[in-house]
Amino acid sequence: MAATTTRPTGTEDLLETAQWAIERLGTRAQYAQAYAERTLEVRVECLDGEVLATCVEPREGLACMVREDGRWRHRAFSVAQLPSLPTWSAADRSVPGADLPAWPDAPDARFTPVAARDWLVRGAAPAHSLRTMEDFTLRTIAVVDTDGVRSAGTTRVVRRRAEATVTHDGNRYRGLSRWLQRGPGAGTADRDAVPQDVARIAVEHAHDSARATLGGRHRTPVVFGPSAAVGLLHELIGHALEADNFAMRSDYVAGL
Known part of the structure; x- marks a missing residue:
């Protein structure tokens, strides 16, 4: 499934920052590329209706790659390190870095994770254990190079996974299920039905494994x-x- 890209506020700001870097790195380089990124990743893990762990990881900065005098160099810059970019390369160091564009404000994530108990499958029997994970990624990137490439976009992805475990005759059997959505509305629709559907399929797969029987010993090409x-x-x-x-x-x- 191809990623869905949009151009919200902040995309043009990242493009401007990448363009700023190219104007300073590309003065003497045979080739230069700047990659600006602003990403927010959220992961919530639950077990049997209780939250086990929550991880929120923002990531932002600029990565540069240049070819100077036949030699490749690359470096990643945090937002705080951006003013020092003109002095890193053999580019024209007389070009000041004071006109660095403002780094874009944090995007509106508009994401609320599924409540731990909303994963539970109503009326499911026999007893089972259910481990779930929900991942949300909002990534905005911009790429500019000295060959004329100038591209930017935003990708929004929500992924939900469920792992059900049942015990039958002393043996444990697992069932898995997953769900993925990309696009501007990812994670904002069907919040009541989708989590339980994902969990229910995982439970059904676990029961199917428990009911499976050995069909005998034979070899098949x-x-x-x-x-x-x-x-x-x-x-x-x-x-x-x-x-x-x-x-x-x-x-x-x-x-x-």
Whole structure:
């Protein structure tokens, strides 16, 4: 699904800031690119109708990449560091940084997370445990370079996930479900129905797994398509080759 972009207040301000950076970095560089970003991420995790954790992470700043004398350089600047940008590169240092555009004000997120108890599935039986996560991202970006690129946009995304667990004959079975919405209205509509629908599907999947029976022992040739084959090999072999597994001395690597 392609991201939906809009142009609210603040997008033009980010473009102006990225353009300001290019005017200072591109005076002597063979190529320069400035990427300005303002992002708000919110995550709420719940368990059986109670909030477990809430994380709010704002992120903003400017990233620059230049090619000077055949050599590539890059650096990220926080908002407070922006006045020092003209002195970082071999650009014309006589160009002052006092005319730095004002950084845009925080956007109107207009997001309220689902209440913890609104996830619970009414009348669901038998007993189950339900873990849910809701992620909200509001990201505004602007990109300007010396080749004439000048682009900006805002993406609003809400993602909801549910993991249900049921116990049957001493064994635990899990069911998963997820929901994703992009666009200006993400997270503002269908607040009563959608969370319970996501949770209900997860519970149903868990019950389906608990009712499944072994169909006997036999071998069947299986042919994977390209995407599925790549995913399978990555999970079975790729992770085992990653350096962090060796650094942490994981049981997974030790058992190979």
